[in-house]
Amino acid sequence: MIEIRRNNAAYCKPCFVHVFREQVRRTIARHDMIAAGDRILVAVSGGKDSLALWDVLLDLGHDATGLYLGLGIGRYSERSRVVARRFAAERGAALVEVDLERDYGFDIPTAGVNGSRSTCAVCGLSKRYVFNRAALDGGFDVVATGHNLDDEAATLLGNTLRWQTEYIARQAPALSAKDGMAKKVKPLHRLSELETAAYAFLRGIDYVVEECPLVAGNTQLRYKEAMNAIEAGSPGTKAQFFLGYLERGAPLFATSDDVELRPCGRCGQPTTARFCAFCRARAQVLGERLGAPVEELELAGELAEEVMPAEIYGRSR
Amino acid sequence: MKLRNPDREVEVAGGRTVRAILDELDVNPDTVLVIRAGELVTHEVRLADVDVIEVRPVISGGAS
Numbered sequence: 434m435i436e437i438r439r440n441n442a443a444y445c446k447p448c449f450v451h452v453f454r455e456q457v458r459r460t461i462a463r464h465d466m467i468a469a470g471d472r473i474l475v476a477v478s479g480g481k482d483s484l485a486l487w488d489v490l491l492d493l494g495h496d497a498t499g500l501y502l503g504l505g506i507g508r509y510s511e512r513s514r515v516v517a518r519r520f521a522a523e524r525g526a527a528l529v530e531v532d533l534e535r536d537y538g539f540d541i542p543t544a545g546v547n548g549s550r551s552t553c554a555v556c557g558l559s560k561r562y563v564f565n566r567a568a569l570d571g572g573f574d575v576v577a578t579g580h581n582l583d584d585e586a587a588t589l590l591g592n593t594l595r596w597q598t599e600y601i602a603r604q605a606p607a608l609s610a611k612d613g614m615a616k617k618v619k620p621l622h623r624l625s626e627l628e629t630a631a632y633a634f635l636r637g638i639d640y641v642v643e644e645c646p647l648v649a650g651n652t653q654l655r656y657k658e659a660m661n662a663i664e665a666g667s668p669g670t671k672a673q674f675f676l677g678y679l680e681r682g683a684p685l686f687a688t689s690d691d692v693e694l695r696p697c698g699r700c701g702q703p704t705t706a707r708f709c710a711f712c713r714a715r716a717q718v719l720g721e722r723l724g725a726p727v728e729e730l731e732l733a734g735e736l737a738e739e740v741m742p743a744e745i746y747g748r749s750r
Numbered sequence: 751m752k753l754r755n756p757d758r759e760v761e762v763a764g765g766r767t768v769r770a771i772l773d774e775l776d777v778n779p780d781t782v783l784v785i786r787a788g789e790l791v792t793h794e795v796r797l798a799d800v801d802v803i804e805v806r807p808v809i810s811g812g813a814s
Contacts, residue, residue: 434790434791434792435790435792436792436793443792446790478813478814480810480813480814481808481810481814482810482814483813483814553812556812556813560813579814583809625780626781626808626809626810626814627780627781627783627808629808630783630806630808631783631790634783634785634790634806635790642806644810644811644812645811645812645813647812648810648811648812649811651811651812653811653812654809654811657809657811658809661778661780661781661809662778664780665778665780
């Protein structure tokens with residue numbers, strides 16, 4: 434049994450699983466996220482959201498291949514990889530594996546030490562970069578990520594507190610393909626973190642419960658705690674905030690999102706600058722020169738559709 | 751009764767609802783799954799002294 438307070442309802446196990454899947458199915462249809470025959474690349478971390486998403490997409494009959502990116506964060510990454518592989522094996526699903534160290538010469542802990550950006554910032558931009566490249570190289574039609582309602586509400590909160598209008602404008606459940614950027618969708622964006630956790634648990638999915646060791650006390654967590662404190666007193670606030678933004682706020686910010694993308698001078702991936710954020714971050718971590726000075730503020734303008742809290746401006750602590 | 755979460759294990763008095771126990775521990779019920787014998791329990795369920803409960807946080811600060 435599980436209670437969902439904002440729905441003012443309690444569900445038995447089979448009903449909850451059914452309702453969860455239905456919500457995802459409708460969300461996909463409502464935002465034209467996936468066309469018939471689309472090859473989907475699901476970004477899989479081994480956590481509850483990405484595995485719940487992959488599980489639902491497979492059950493809905495979609496062609497969904499997982500992509501796991503090894504971040505080099507010690508035992509946490511080792512366990513995450515094992516969990517992702519096991520899920521794929523059990524479901525008979527394909528899993529693509531990329532490794533940051535093997536394929537790009539650095540890992541996240543090293544980036545946190547050698548670079549000026551926080552580890553969360555480098556992790557985020559590395560993931561987005563790798564997902565996009567893998568989608569284009571592998572001929573996938575769409576990248577799906579497991580962002581849930583709590584994630585989106587916290588991100589919107591962080592960006593609104595600092596009036597990052599370009600980021601706010603780009604926060605959407607579905608982003609069309611453009612200029613070398615694959616289509617990106619977030620089918621779980623209407624579901625709370627509690628619901629995705631409950632779904633994963635009730636489906637008997639073995640997921641990584643423990644947190645990334647580098648995350649402790651980061652900005653995203655503080656925003657989530659703040660939102661949950663408000664939610665405790667006023668159930669439904671997270672949904673009203675983020676889903677209400679999509680309906681009534683997004684149109685007001687639309688004109689802030691005019692960026693011109695061109696190929697990175699080093700790798701060819703889309704960027705608003707001469708070199709993309711990933712190449713610049715990587716060069717800084719490895720002590721290489723790309724031929725252009727690395728600017729923090731340039732990076733901020735760079736982070737295409739995703740939005741990140743204060744980490745992008747430097748170390749969070 | 752025993753409460754477990756990824757970081758620690760505590761003993762608390764049973765004979766109360768899940769809600770009351772979470773309240774005492776200052777845990778926001780929306781941020782955890784409460785698991786007893788492999789099943790989710792809801793907030794009004796009354797727990798006994800002999801019960802062993804996992805209080806599993808669901809909030810993630812990074813990728814999940």
